[in-house]
Amino acid sequence: MIDDGAVEPIFDDGPEENSPVISGVTSSAPDRSGQSPTLEVRNLHRFFGRLKAVNKVSFKAYPGQVMGFIGPNGAGKTTTMRILATLESPTAGDAFICGDSVVDYPDRVRKRLGFMPDAFGKYPNMNVVEYLDFFARAYGFKGQRRKDAIEHVLVFTELRKLAEKPINTLSKGMSQRLGLGRTLIHDPEVLILDEPAAGLDPRARVELRELIHLLASELKKTVLISSHILTELGEICDSAVIIEAGEILASGSIQDLLTLRRQSSGRQSHASIEMTLIQAGAELEKWLVQQPFVSDVSISQQAASFEFEGTQEDQHNLLKSLVNEGFPVIEFRGKVESLEDAFMDLTRGLTQ
Amino acid sequence: MSTVEATLKWLEKAGDWMNAILVKETRQSLKSRQFVATFLLLVLASWVISVFGVAMMGESINYGASGQRLFVFYFVVLMIAVTVIVPYGAFRSMLGEKDQNTFDSLRITSLSPWQIVWGKLMSALLQDFIYYSAIAPFIAFTSLLEGFELPAVAFVLVCGFLISVALSIMALMISTFAHQRHWQGILSIMLLIGLLTVLGQSSAVLLSLFSDSSLLQSWEFWEGTAIVVLVGLSYCWLFLEITSAQLTFESGNRSSGIRLISSGQFLLMNGLALGMSLLYASAFDEEIFVIFAVFSYVQLTAISFVATTEEDFLSRRIRKSLPQRKLFRFLLAPFLPGGARGMVYLLLNLGLCIGLQLLIVTSIASSGSLGSGSFFDAIKTLTGVALYIIIYLGFASAFGRFASRTAANIMPNHVRVITVLVFAIGCVIPIIAKAMEFLRWREYSLFEIINPFATIIELADDNSWTGPILLILGVFALIAVLLNLKAMVHSIYEIVAIKAAPQDTTVTIEPFQLPEDSPSDPLAEG
Numbered sequence: 001m002i003d004d005g006a007v008e009p010i011f012d013d014g015p016e017e018n019s020p021v022i023s024g025v026t027s028s029a030p031d032r033s034g035q036s037p038t039l040e041v042r043n044l045h046r047f048f049g050r051l052k053a054v055n056k057v058s059f060k061a062y063p064g065q066v067m068g069f070i071g072p073n074g075a076g077k078t079t080t081m082r083i084l085a086t087l088e089s090p091t092a093g094d095a096f097i098c099g100d101s102v103v104d105y106p107d108r109v110r111k112r113l114g115f116m117p118d119a120f121g122k123y124p125n126m127n128v129v130e131y132l133d134f135f136a137r138a139y140g141f142k143g144q145r146r147k148d149a150i151e152h153v154l155v156f157t158e159l160r161k162l163a164e165k166p167i168n169t170l171s172k173g174m175s176q177r178l179g180l181g182r183t184l185i186h187d188p189e190v191l192i193l194d195e196p197a198a199g200l201d202p203r204a205r206v207e208l209r210e211l212i213h214l215l216a217s218e219l220k221k222t223v224l225i226s227s228h229i230l231t232e233l234g235e236i237c238d239s240a241v242i243i244e245a246g247e248i249l250a251s252g253s254i255q256d257l258l259t260l261r262r263q264s265s266g267r268q269s270h271a272s273i274e275m276t277l278i279q280a281g282a283e284l285e286k287w288l289v290q291q292p293f294v295s296d297v298s299i300s301q302q303a304a305s306f307e308f309e310g311t312q313e314d315q316h317n318l319l320k321s322l323v324n325e326g327f328p329v330i331e332f333r334g335k336v337e338s339l340e341d342a343f344m345d346l347t348r349g350l351t352q
Numbered sequence: 353m354s355t356v357e358a359t360l361k362w363l364e365k366a367g368d369w370m371n372a373i374l375v376k377e378t379r380q381s382l383k384s385r386q387f388v389a390t391f392l393l394l395v396l397a398s399w400v401i402s403v404f405g406v407a408m409m410g411e412s413i414n415y416g417a418s419g420q421r422l423f424v425f426y427f428v429v430l431m432i433a434v435t436v437i438v439p440y441g442a443f444r445s446m447l448g449e450k451d452q453n454t455f456d457s458l459r460i461t462s463l464s465p466w467q468i469v470w471g472k473l474m475s476a477l478l479q480d481f482i483y484y485s486a487i488a489p490f491i492a493f494t495s496l497l498e499g500f501e502l503p504a505v506a507f508v509l510v511c512g513f514l515i516s517v518a519l520s521i522m523a524l525m526i527s528t529f530a531h532q533r534h535w536q537g538i539l540s541i542m543l544l545i546g547l548l549t550v551l552g553q554s555s556a557v558l559l560s561l562f563s564d565s566s567l568l569q570s571w572e573f574w575e576g577t578a579i580v581v582l583v584g585l586s587y588c589w590l591f592l593e594i595t596s597a598q599l600t601f602e603s604g605n606r607s608s609g610i611r612l613i614s615s616g617q618f619l620l621m622n623g624l625a626l627g628m629s630l631l632y633a634s635a636f637d638e639e640i641f642v643i644f645a646v647f648s649y650v651q652l653t654a655i656s657f658v659a660t661t662e663e664d665f666l667s668r669r670i671r672k673s674l675p676q677r678k679l680f681r682f683l684l685a686p687f688l689p690g691g692a693r694g695m696v697y698l699l700l701n702l703g704l705c706i707g708l709q710l711l712i713v714t715s716i717a718s719s720g721s722l723g724s725g726s727f728f729d730a731i732k733t734l735t736g737v738a739l740y741i742i743i744y745l746g747f748a749s750a751f752g753r754f755a756s757r758t759a760a761n762i763m764p765n766h767v768r769v770i771t772v773l774v775f776a777i778g779c780v781i782p783i784i785a786k787a788m789e790f791l792r793w794r795e796y797s798l799f800e801i802i803n804p805f806a807t808i809i810e811l812a813d814d815n816s817w818t819g820p821i822l823l824i825l826g827v828f829a830l831i832a833v834l835l836n837l838k839a840m841v842h843s844i845y846e847i848v849a850i851k852a853a854p855q856d857t858t859v860t861i862e863p864f865q866l867p868e869d870s871p872s873d874p875l876a877e878g
Binding site: 049050082085086087088089101103104105106107110111113115117119120121122123124125126130133134135137138139140142143146182186 | 365368369372373375376379380381383384449452453454455456457458459460461462463601602603604667668669672761
């Protein structure tokens, strides 16, 4: 996995004064000098009448990167993805797959892009191999090359044993695997997956996550993935773009987004601390408030939590003091912030 | 390696070069209940006809036209399969891509819209072939009986096949217009009714051939058949192009193919009329002339109605695909998308049609045919029709351009609906005026000039109003052209002056521009 915050938003016109885009994080994202982006969205707009479904959206992604595309329903995720997949035209702006414009060269783009829509269909009266064979033919594969491509996909998606099974009888998880296999049949460099985990059981979700991880880390595919299951995305993605009401709210590596979350809520700390005690009380609260680097103290019967802005050394000293003061501490841990936290804090609950 | 293995290997290799859709649909069809049921029913029905036919004819099977009688039954069974079930299957197959959410996956493959349409058509033809093969042994059986006429049977079977192909193409085209569920339902019913009607009509017409098989000896019969087949094939090509255009990417060129094929058709139809007038000046009557002309005009109106009301915008993708040479771009310009270029296209084609019609009349007149006067009368009527086409489409084009600049959200389809409404109101108002006795029923009034049908009938009758009518229509047609003149000149100039990009370079992004009528931030407006 790549965790160097490779998302590099572009602002052709520069963010406007009232733009919700927070440039602090985006500007801090490190460059990938020497590497060309395989996916680039440049100042993309898509209007439906007066509705701005996609508005000034720009971002880049590089080989081996898994980028989450997060937003509430109606945020413009699917529209953006459909434009990238050449299924719709932008009102203005452009997007590029491996340097080819989706508007000008859709034929070239289609050869280098795999798109898995949220509701991909299945043909009746077909088995798994026939389904993959059709798409291999549709991408112009002939003879042994086609057989190899099908075999490769069957092995990668672990559908080999179901090769002769009618596709209409596959489970949801297996169907999603087949959909992913169909997307991979022509070995594209960029994969766009719209809600691939929707409706999957926990095991299927974990298996899908592993497949996507393999695609990025070993096959160096660029993956743009949208999902409502943010905990999943947090584990799959190394970066994310948060979109709401057609506009990008924030983008960057997951770590950058969490930092941004703290900044946007006015906190500079690096940790939220949670403690479990045999008994917590007003005395503990009073003591904590007086300590340096501590703020936002909250106490319940057997637990306490607070924000801590100091270093790890300071944390260690605080824990030592707590024990020396005789507070019955059982657990002392930094609360793990998730993509979900960042999403909830950064989005405004707007839908279109 | 056994023969079977070798054949299978050869088939597999051949399959590599076949259309992907054809391979897929064949596999699906062979497993589908609908296909298996139809095939079995066809064979079963043919068996029943054979058994009952032979039993009922008894000894008379040895004399009379027993072979012909049995063939009629087999043919009707075959026609049900190839003119109803196969075309309807093609229609459902294309709709199924949308219903089953497979269309998006299909569109993003390397298959071009033409390949998709062609694949669907080929799979329909393959089914035709299978049904023909299934019925072949039964027809072979009739050949052993009395009254079997091979030329007539062959002709009828070939015609049945051509009708099936044409109907499958039409069904595919219609399926691309059904976007919403309710439209799909309505179009399905309408198509079924249409197919059943064609089944009845075509079977009756084709089988009537057996009552007068001497027709097949007639040279005129084959000439007429050749013309019908030629014109029919040109329509099939046009419908395939329309279907392909419907599947084409939004920023792609959906218009040029249709415009080019249509122009070819106008040339073909008027050329055929000209050829006939030259070959058979004495026998070529006014009715044939008018039929060809009206066919051309109706089609020109339909195609130009869409062409003249398109948005003038030309996508970057189309610009990039233009030829490098200025001369070629100039020649191609009227066939490129855009309302103003659509007007140029309309005027060019009308000019072409009128020119060929005048040539026909001149050739008739120079042959000394007595009937040339009626041709000149027909020319007056056709001129009236042409002027009406220019007026309605010219004003529609200018209105569409004006509306798209001044009002947000006005789409070409809105302009088209408004034009049809204006046309309908123009037709209805004089009728209402006559009903309310503001106008006399039996006399033509110049007020009725807003009703094209009444006016054209008046022109055809060649009464005293002919001169004033043509003058008024001419003035309005001129206004319609003048309203579009600047846009027309600009639309051609922009194509000629464009600097075409080399085909294989990475695109240079044009400066980003929001549409002029783009709304302010809807979020800010709450």
